[in-house]
Amino acid sequence: MILVTGASGFVGSALCRHLSQQKRPYHGLSRTRPLWAQGENAALFSSLDLCSASCATLKALCPAGGTIVHCAGRAHIMQETESDPESAFHALNVEATQKLLEAAEAKGVQRFIFVSSIKVNGERASQEIPFHEEALLHPEDAYARSKAQAEQIVKNYTSRLETVILRPPLMYGPRAQGNFALLARAVRGRWPLPLASIKNKRSFLFLENMVSALVACLDAPQAAGETFLVSDTEALSTPELIRGLAQGVGHSATLFPCPPKLLHHLGTLLHKQDHIRRLTDSLVIDTRKIRNLLHWTPPYTAWEGLKKTGKSYDPEQAAL
Ligand SMILES: NC(=O)c1ccc[n+]([C@@H]2O[C@H](COP(=O)([O-])OP(=O)(O)OC[C@H]3O[C@@H](n4cnc5c(N)ncnc54)[C@H](OP(=O)(O)O)[C@@H]3O)[C@@H](O)[C@H]2O)c1
Numbered sequence: 001m002i003l004v005t006g007a008s009g010f011v012g013s014a015l016c017r018h019l020s021q022q023k024r025p026y027h028g029l030s031r032t033r034p035l036w037a038q039g040e041n042a043a044l045f046s047s048l049d050l051c052s053a054s055c056a057t058l059k060a061l062c063p064a065g066g067t068i069v070h071c072a073g074r075a076h077i078m079q080e081t082e083s084d085p086e087s088a089f090h091a092l093n094v095e096a097t098q099k100l101l102e103a104a105e106a107k108g109v110q111r112f113i114f115v116s117s118i119k120v121n122g123e124r125a126s127q128e129i130p131f132h133e134e135a136l137l138h139p140e141d142a143y144a145r146s147k148a149q150a151e152q153i154v155k156n157y158t159s160r161l162e163t164v165i166l167r168p169p170l171m172y173g174p175r176a177q178g179n180f181a182l183l184a185r186a187v188r189g190r191w192p193l194p195l196a197s198i199k200n201k202r203s204f205l206f207l208e209n210m211v212s213a214l215v216a217c218l219d220a221p222q223a224a225g226e227t228f229l230v231s232d233t234e235a236l237s238t239p240e241l242i243r244g245l246a247q248g249v250g251h252s253a254t255l256f257p258c259p260p261k262l263l264h265h266l267g268t269l270l271h272k273q274d275h276i277r278r279l280t281d282s283l284v285i286d287t288r289k290i291r292n293l294l295h296w297t298p299p300y301t302a303w304e305g306l307k308k309t310g311k312s313y314d315p316e317q318a319a320l
Pocket of ligand 1: 007010011031032050051071072074076092118169170172
């Protein structure tokens, strides 16, 4: 039995749909009931707030001898509404993870897969010196700090149950929210974007490739106790990313050159420095460990993933 937390989220719901197609036994957890858990699948889901749940309740839901894929997390907050974001990240990403691990150990769960983030390694890495599993941790914001703390707690359990940590970069896929949705809307609206001069490289991860990596971690005995960085095969520049999305949306992207220095000045003026840095900086991931140890390769190229993603934002094509 596989318990999937964050079952209503972007990653968790895709994993649950995949497990359902593969006829593998699973149970999903989140506060809101997802679409996949309606009708005949209703019994495969429990509604639960991980922050307020008691250890006894969690223990009752943990699968003895099974696996937990812990996808629930406070992530990609576009407009922060919490007065104390650090505490909000800590409550779900750290404290609830600790509580779930305690319950998992008490119940005799065999494997615990934790979905972390590449942001624990930092915000920038060039193609020449990409992030790898042994790189020092350098979390730069409250979200990344909470994931780094949670990873440490997960590692403390390594002698008691099989732990696996996955660190993905920004993920995209049909109906992705956040910055991908903004970019896709801009492409669909044929907005001219001043991004043609950017010469960065970034690793991303198509949702279906993430699901495939999670399944590899579920099944491979040699994944136990390991941390893996995971991404698509290709690292893309921002103009390449936008052109890939545009292919799916169904028309070409309108990009024009603008010196990156000017973009940074504009970012400072508009208090959007972080957005501009994510568009201009490089963040490249070395995925040799997961490829070599788990014999995993992403089933989709980034171009295939972007095309499928772009299509989902085009009302005409998405309906086909
Ligand atoms: N998406 C990315 O680009 C990305 C990149 C790197 C790492 N990650 C990590 O990957 C994991 C999944 O990300 P995602 O994109 O699927 O996030 P998401 O779409 O925001 O989903 C988050 C999930 O967590 C659940 N959740 C939130 N608060 C909860 C609570 N108090 N109790 C129980 N469940 C709660 C949400 O369900 P309810 O709101 O219904 O409770 C939802 O199912 C996260 O841990 C994230 O940090 C994501």
